[in-house]
Each structure stands twice: as structure tokens, then as C-alpha cells.
Amino acid sequence: MEEKSRVNQATRCDTCHNEYDKTFDVIMNGNTYTFDSFECAIHLLAPRCDHCSCRIIGHGLESNGVFYCCDHCAEASGVMGLRDRIEA
Ligand SMILES: [Zn+2]
Numbered sequence: 779m780e781e782k783s784r785v786n787q788a789t790r791c792d793t794c795h796n797e798y799d800k801t802f803d804v805i806m807n808g809n810t811y812t813f814d815s816f817e818c819a820i821h822l823l824a825p826r827c828d829h830c831s832c833r834i835i836g837h838g839l840e841s842n843g844v845f846y847c848c849d850h851c852a853e854a855s856g857v858m859g860l861r862d863r864i865e866a
């Protein structure tokens with residue numbers, strides 16, 4: 779139980795628990811998260827590629843609720859037809 783006194787309305791980052799006066803909130807699926815940096819937001823909220831486990835920061839690809847960072851990873855997992863460009 780470590781309750782710090784809340785001076786100048788500093789709020790705590792949900793990822794690293796850093797107390798900071800310039801945090802921002804992200805609402806995802808009805809839940810509100812507080813972060814001190816985009817890095818922390820990505821760490822907690824960005825989906826992971828099902829194949830290489832990297833964080834998906836761009837649009838990525840989704841197939842049946844599974845996310846991939848790129849079409850290479852999707853294809854390596856046997857998911858076809860997610861290419862945004864068909865090579866003839
Ligand atoms: Zn943080």
C-alpha cells in the first residue's frame with residue numbers, strides 16, 4: 779500500500795506506472811487507459827503478430843481475429859488472400 783499524495787494532478791501510466799502531469803487517455807473497447815507515452819500505449823494495447831510476435835503499430839492484417847504485421851507473416855501461417863496487391 780503505497781499511496782502517494784496527489785500534487786498537481788499527476789496521473790499514473792497504466793504500463794510503467796510512471797507519474798506524469800501530461801498523460802493522455804486511450805479508450806479501447808469501452809475501457810479507459812492512461813499513458814505517459816505512445817510507447818507505453820503500444821506496449822499495452824497494440825496487437826501482436828501471430829507469427830513473429832512483433833507489435834503491430836501500423837494497420838497490419840487481420841484474419842478471423844488473428845493479427846499479422848505483414849502479408850509475409852500471414853502467408854507463413856497459412857493465411858492466403860490478404861495481400862493488398864496480387865502478383866500475377
Ligand atoms: Zn509509461
Ligand SMILES: [Zn+2]
Pocket residue numbers: 827828829830831832846847848851
Ligand atoms: Zn509478423
